[in-house]
Amino acid sequence: MRKTFLHIKIIFCSLVVFSSLAQSASFDCSKASSDVEKKICNTPSLSKLDEQLSEVFKPLKKQRTFQVLESEWLENVRNTCESVECLEDAYNEQIGFLSPLPLPGASASNEVKILPADKIYAQSSRPWKTVELAGLPNGKDVVERFLISAEVISGILHVVAFEGHYDVPNSIYRGSLYEYIDRHPIVQPITYTIAKDIGFQGAFNLGNNEEGERYAGIMGGTFYYREKIARNQLRGMAYKVGSGTQPQETSLLLQQWSNTFENAKSGLLFQGDEVFGELKAYYPNTPGYETIAPVDRPEVGWNIFSPIWSKSRPVLYFKNGDETIWRANVVDKTLTKIVSASDQLVIKNPTPVDLNGREAVVYLEDYILKIAVAPE
Numbered sequence: 001m002r003k004t005f006l007h008i009k010i011i012f013c014s015l016v017v018f019s020s021l022a023q024s025a026s027f028d029c030s031k032a033s034s035d036v037e038k039k040i041c042n043t044p045s046l047s048k049l050d051e052q053l054s055e056v057f058k059p060l061k062k063q064r065t066f067q068v069l070e071s072e073w074l075e076n077v078r079n080t081c082e083s084v085e086c087l088e089d090a091y092n093e094q095i096g097f098l099s100p101l102p103l104p105g106a107s108a109s110n111e112v113k114i115l116p117a118d119k120i121y122a123q124s125s126r127p128w129k130t131v132e133l134a135g136l137p138n139g140k141d142v143v144e145r146f147l148i149s150a151e152v153i154s155g156i157l158h159v160v161a162f163e164g165h166y167d168v169p170n171s172i173y174r175g176s177l178y179e180y181i182d183r184h185p186i187v188q189p190i191t192y193t194i195a196k197d198i199g200f201q202g203a204f205n206l207g208n209n210e211e212g213e214r215y216a217g218i219m220g221g222t223f224y225y226r227e228k229i230a231r232n233q234l235r236g237m238a239y240k241v242g243s244g245t246q247p248q249e250t251s252l253l254l255q256q257w258s259n260t261f262e263n264a265k266s267g268l269l270f271q272g273d274e275v276f277g278e279l280k281a282y283y284p285n286t287p288g289y290e291t292i293a294p295v296d297r298p299e300v301g302w303n304i305f306s307p308i309w310s311k312s313r314p315v316l317y318f319k320n321g322d323e324t325i326w327r328a329n330v331v332d333k334t335l336t337k338i339v340s341a342s343d344q345l346v347i348k349n350p351t352p353v354d355l356n357g358r359e360a361v362v363y364l365e366d367y368i369l370k371i372a373v374a375p376e
Contacts, residue, residue: 128360146162148177157362238250263309270307315329
């Protein structure tokens with residue numbers, strides 16, 4: 001009887017130990033098959049890091065951007081490690097990347113100091129993590145595409161894009177408006193068609209380098225735009241973002257500065273279309289100006305398009321030609337290439353957002369909607 005009791009006790013203890021090991025990571029260790037999974041289960045420090053990563057990732061699971069980035073990290077980083085040290089470094093870096101960040105306090109324009117004349121912006125190339133969000137319908141008669149607005153609402157990214165052509169007789173862009181919602185799983189390439197085959201007025205010079213005043217955008221969770229219904233008649237329209245309902249006519253119209261001046265931390269001087277030149281900035285109550293992008297760097301010269309300021313940071317984004325996006329921080333005086341087009345496709349409308357407190361830029365690459373997220 002005593003031997004039987006002792007045997008049962010040993011079995012019970014073994015089950016407790018096995019159960020503890022099986023639950024020591026964020027996954028069932030009894031089903032671990034790869035060498036990496038077995039290392040995680042058999043190393044207490046890695047098991048703890050795996051659990052921490054699971055916790056910080058949990059609130060991001062419904063966002064397609066972070067689902068893709070997490071899958072890429074698992075395949076290309078974690079699962080390529082061959083040592084415990086490599087795995088620890090990989091986990092610590094990913095936990096830091098997925099942890100929410102507080103938004104920085106926006107610097108006032110009069111707090112930004114001009115760069116001394118004998119100094120230049122520190123220039124570098126640091127690619128951001130990119131994710132393909134969705135493809136526009138890419139209709140056969142489409143010749144123009146614009147990213148109209150991008151906003152993070154209740155933690156979820158919403159993007160409004162236009163696809164169509166310029167209607168010369170009526171002096172208006174004619175086409176369709178679409179909304180993309182960055183939810184996982186994505187149900188279809190574009191979540192919702194806001195309006196189809198309309199005369200759309202989004203800005204005074206929509207599509208130009210300096211677009212002038214903007215007449216379309218998201219405000220208070222509603223996308224406002226103007227629709228041309230006759231040669232001399234426009235009406236205001238409003239679509240509740242994320243609702244999937246029909247737009248409604250409204251007497252409230254949106255009108256704001258162009259992206260070049262909205263949220264500006266300084267004034268900008270740059271050359272017009274098809275002209276290679278430098279980008280300069282000047283500040284209130286400070287004589288002179290500083291050169292952000294010198295004319296001789298990079299070697300081919302600068303062809304500045306679409307300057308746009310971050311709402312929350314002293315940071316300016318712009319395209320150089322059609323194939324790269326650059327980031328200029330006017331406080332620490334750095335200039336960084338963060339995005340390069342694939343296969344020499346055309347990049348359009350870089351638009352900054354804050355995703356989980358982290359810098360990000362939404363843009364069009366041909367008819368594909370993409371996002372680039374700061375790695376740190």
